Amino acid sequence: MSTSHHLTDETLLDYAAGSLTDAMETLVACHLTVCARCRQKAQLVEAVGGVQLIGGDSRPMRASARSVLARADAHEPAPGATAIAARSGRAVASQGVASHGQVPRPLQRLLPVPLDELPWRRIAPGIKQFNLSDEPRRNGAFKLLHLAPGVVLSGHTHNERELTYLVQGSYQDEIGRFRAGDIADLDGEVVHQPVVDTDEPCIALIATDSPVRYTGVFGRLVQPFVGI
Amino acid sequence: MGDALVAIGRDRDEQAFALIYDYYAGRIKSFLMGKGMNEDTAEELTQEIMLTVWRRAESYDPGKAAASTWLFTIARNRRIDYLRGNSRIEVELDDEMLDIETTESDTQARFVANEQSAVQLEAALDRLPPEQRQVMHLSYYRGQSHGAIAKWLDLPIGTVKSRIRLAMQSVRSHLQGGGDALDRNDYLDAD
Secondary structure (H helix, E strand, C coil), rough: CCCCCCCHHHHHHHHHHHHCCCCHHHHHHHHHCCHHHHHHHHHHHHHHHHHHHHHCCCCCCCCHHHHHHHHHHCCCCCCCHHHHHHHHHCCCHHHHHHCCCCCHHHHHHCCCCHHHHHHEEEEEEEEEEEEECCHHHHCCCEEEEEEECCCCCCEEEEECCEEEEEEEEEEEEECCCEEEEEEEEEEECCCECCEEECCCCEEEEEEEEECCCCCCCHHHHHHHCCCC | HHHHHHHHHHCCCCHHHHHEEEEEEEHHHHHHHHHHCCCHHHHHHHHHHHHHHHHHHHHHHCCCCCCHHHHHHHHHHHHHHHCCCCCCCCCCCCCCCCCCCCHHHHHHHHHHHHHCHHHHHHHHHHHHHHHHHHHHHHHHHHHCHHHHHHHHCCCHHHHHHHHHHHHHHHHHHHCCCCHHHHHHHHHHHHH
């Protein structure tokens, strides 16, 4: 998959540092799956993290290496039986739908059914959503949006960060044209108004740090329903 | 340090573990506390992280990551597990949507992902202007947004972001072009 809109260095850095929410991590991991270039940048900032650790301060440990090892002997698990078990915690019933060619695994794990069987909820003409978060709206949104051809979203901006990963279809806004695999990595300085620009419905995964701010009266009126 | 990790994985070498522990445990504890954890919790979690290092050292591949990178990612991921109760979300390398890397970018990947390149990376970071180094350091050592870092440094957020971008650009160009020769000069100077 060839992508033309990428993650910013700041977001890659926050991802490497472990400072993003799990919603944001999901979007970053989706784009990294389909973009070798960003994956390499991510690898670099992870190595920078290692160097920061070397150069960082040290706090005295109360326990010695020996006493920590004594704990290891006390309850030694079988070698290798570690991280993989913890990882499956999030997985829903998605294991069986792995052949669904357009959804990267980090998103697939969150879907209860394949993408085309999702119980979308209609929120405005031409706009449907599937919510991926139980968090209150003030903590930001995490959801899939299904936009019909020709739909124009209200012009809006964000307080801190909004990530949009294009799962299917395309849209255009002031920044450019976004297609499947692209990520829009936006901050509070950008005001944009996406328009779905082909006959194909557009499916976008979005996560925000805080509710978006609409720049027009209509947007402010529909915001309580759209919930982003 | 990579050798010590290999020795732990291969021979269950307790002396090698003590070496890693004495160098890294205090640094990891400081990293956790810098990101807002209290000392008791940071101590406890660091001990668990070091136990994870002991148990998982077999999976360490010195050709794929510097010891510092490997330890950093374990510490970061365990912190996330602890705080959030679910695992960090990462690319799955057997994902059929995985984009295969191009030849052009392979050079850089090879450059980054081993012990030797960590030394070059350290040199590249060392030569950044102090204000860029500071913002980079805070990005890893404060569990907060760039907005919070900007407020803390009393700078516009745009300035914080541009410092990060400039820092990453010079690190990348240092690693890609001529970094090797320059580094050697550095070491000669240091002697």
